[in-house]
Amino acid sequence: MDLTKTKLSKNLARTLEKDVKSFSDNLTEMTGSLSPNLLQSKLLLDSDLPSPSCDLGQKLLNEFFHPQASDIVLKAENECFLCHKEVLMTRCSYFKAMFQNTWTEKNSKEITLNNVKPEAVAALLCFLYGASSELPRFCPLLDILQIADMYGMAELTTVAKYHIKSEMCHSFHRPCKDCIANAPEVIQLASFFSLNDLFAACLKWNTKYFYKLWPNKGFASMQVDLREKCVKAVMDSLNDTNAISLLMETDKFLSSITRVQWTKPVVAMGTTLMTSCCDYIALCFLALVRNKTLMILFEGIGWKIDVVDRILTQISSQLSIENVCGCHLAVSRLIYLSDKESWNQEFSTMLLNLKITVWCFLVSNYFAVIHTESWNMLSATDKMTLKSETICQGDTSKKLSKRPVLSSSLNKNSVKPLKQTAPVKNDQKKQIAKAKAKNQNMKLSCNNKATNSNNTPSCSESRRSEAVNLPTLLPPIIARQELMYGWVIEEVVTKPIPA
Incomplete structure (x- = not known):
């Protein structure tokens, strides 16, 4: 068996040597000199080349690797590629405009491609000839996207996006180790090359699994505007259903991350998101109590106490004439459940303190609150109690005028x-000065005269x-x-x- 493999490998090596020699002879005949590094000939030895999409693509790709009738040479740095004008014109609009219009390269046998790497040119030509739906592994993804953008190859860009989604992000499933490592690069590539659909998919993926993707040096080293967009995407997803879960995930994320130099940008992202979650919960306090999502924070003890304290403090600081009635109803409901379900005593104390704060605000702003739409939400008992505790008694049918500025x-x-x-x-x-001095002297003389005689x-x-x-x-x-x-x-x- 080993002898058979050895014979096959020797025969394959001889065949490849003949192909490389044939390619070198053709190149020497066209250009008159042999390039020291022939990437096109080395590709024959690469076993990871993408497979063509059809039989025609396979035949064209064979013609590219065994150029017998080539009529143009593309040169990138020190590498030369024997090509066919008809194939280039048919598959690429850039080369079509070059050979059909009055460009200086129209009648030239050798065209130099500037600002591109030889590996990127080889990847482009493999796609032009073979029309493969895969990307070659010998060229970095960044170079492929760059040359596709330079030469207007939208089809190659589509293949690159498919490669990113399937190979680098694994179709945006729950992030694994490789996905976490590739996520920052994918986001930066999508933003730099304006791949809007891919960038939107990345932001959606980031919104769902931010607690796994952010603790990464790649995220910490991204541009500030990209980090802000990632945070904003999560903040924009806040609603009455997921606000509490996002808050809890953010708190776990901040608690678990190590405080070192490179994590400072990531910690800042988590802190911004935490503040946004608390603001949203304070704004929609009554709605969250009614749909019972807020009850998650009151189940059990531990780290949630700090989170609840921060939320209740935020609620008390954002009290206004418009939302104070809703806050009163929400706090009353939570206190009722606390007594019914025997919640933690510390939670109950925090809720009672908040209720006192809300009630004092209602009493001090009674004449303004009674003219709001939320006033009708209060029960008749609460309304009568508030009226009796109000300091000022008067006509409540008239709205208060604006406060003077x-x-x-x-x-x-x-x-x-x-x-x-x-x-x-x-x-x-x-x-x-003279008048002041004279007045002072007159005052002294008057005092002296007053002491001497009353008739003065x-x-x-x-x-x-x-x-x-x-x-x-x-x-x-x-x-x-x-x-x-x-x-x-x-x-x-x-x-x-x-x-």
């Missing part, structure tokens, strides 16, 4: 600047008669007063300054 809360650009007064001259400054005119009277009229020396002063309702009053002060 205080000028102190406006932006700096919207505040009306003070009017500038005319600058005080040096002569006026001297006169003001008062200090204020003497000051009125002898003090210099200060306002005549000063320019008009602009007084500005801001009232509690945001009104601004401006007046010119022209009266004498009081003593």
Whole structure:
């Protein structure tokens, strides 16, 4: 048996040597010189070449490997490929435009292809001749997509996308070890070459299995915009059915990931998603209580306590006049179930604290809440209790007017600047100083006279008669007063300054 295999291998080697020698002779006859590295001849020894799609493809591929009537040479770097113009024109629109129009390469026997690797050219020619539905293994996927994009080969791009889905992503099933390693590369290739359908499929896959795909150095090293798109895809998928499950998966993901340097971007992605889940749960609190998906968090003890505390804190911080009635109903329902099903005591305490916060908000905003649509959701007992506990009693049939906008809360650009007064001259400054000094002396003399005799005119009277009229020396002063309702009053002060 071993002797038979040895004979077959020797016969195959002789046949291949003859084919390579024939190819070299044809190339020497066309170009006049032999290239030192002939990739086209080496492909004859490659056992992993993709199989042709049909008998015609097999015959054309044999003609490519055994060129007897080639009429054009394609050169990439140091490699030369003997080809046929008719095949190139029929299968590729780029070469058709080259040979039919007035390009400089139309009458040339040798065409140099720039900015492409020889392996990519070999993969392109194997596809043009054999029309295979598989990709060769001797060429990287990136180079194949690049040359397909450069020469407008949409069919080759389709084959590459099929290869990515089936070989690299395993048809987007539950990620295995190979899928996790290939996912970052696939997402980057789909984004770079604008493979929109493939990119959408990757985002959908990422949304379903983010907790498996993200803890990967490839994800951490991706561009920031791609990481943001992956996070946004998961955030956009939030709904009343999956919000709690996404929150729990995100919390497990953040708890399990190791805090090292390369995981910082991934941790940031998980933190952003966690915040988004809490915001959504707080916004749809009543709906989640009604469909009973929120009850998952209250089953058992452990790490879920921290998650519940974060959610309830978020709910209390997002209370508003529109949603406070719904929050009151939801919390009351949870407290009822807590007493009925004997939940953890710590959970019950947290719920009671939230109910107190919600009730205080209802009482303090009673006259605003009664005019909202959610007011009718409350029971008659709750309405009567709220009315009795409200501090202010009055006519509730009228809606409250809008709160006045205080000028102190406006932006700096919207505040009306003070009017500038005319600058005080040096002569006026001297006169003001003298008047102040004289007024001070008059005050001291008045005090002395008041102690000596009661019949002496008062200090204020003497000051009125002898003090210099200060306002005549000063320019008009602009007084500005801001009232509690945001009104601004401006007046010119022209009266004498009081003593």
